Amino acid sequence: NAGVTQTPKFQVLKTGQSMTLQCAQDMNHEYMSWYRQDPGMGLRLIHYSVGAGITDQGEVPNGYNVSRSTTEDFPLRLLSAAPSQTSVYFCASSYSLENTEAFFGQGTRLTVV
């Protein structure tokens, strides 16, 4: 059981480049989400999804796009990378919309130069 898998683990981008962070879960979870964690800070919600075909914005959505075409996958797209997007990105999923804990991926450390 792989759980939540994020790829890549590390990435360096140049300003203006675009890329997609991948997130996949094999637990048939309805809820998936993306967070960013800046040094010494908590997790801020970027986007989330309550099921295939449904996405919504979190507190810091600007500069990011998501889609949820399948239950398993929830990719995060950086449209035009900026140094302010240097961060650690976590993908998380949970079984249902009710009060169940979220399972996290290992994180992607992104540096934009």
Next chain:
Amino acid sequence: AQKITQTQPGMFVQEKEAVTLDCTYDTSDPSYGLFWYKQPSSGEMIFLIYQGSYDQQNATEGRYSLNFQKARKSANLVISASQLGDSAMYFCAMRPRASKIIFGSGTRLSIRP
């Protein structure tokens, strides 16, 4: 507005002592879940304990217990008999029913030998 507040940026505790990490929350939803996560220096997010808003008893998981005071909107984590391996960042999180999970800014706990 939904909000999680952790007022202790950092704490130092002597090994084998008990420690309480504070968390207060704000939500208008009558049904919600409260969570605590541990993030060691390796970076992964580890789920520790869950408390539902309608649970009559405080949650416990081994050395972890959650001191839930609903009227005060507080959900403090208590770690009994602290160990060196408990040194980490600790995050409090809340999930109103059928909605997104939001996190506090975290508390860095350091255990002294």
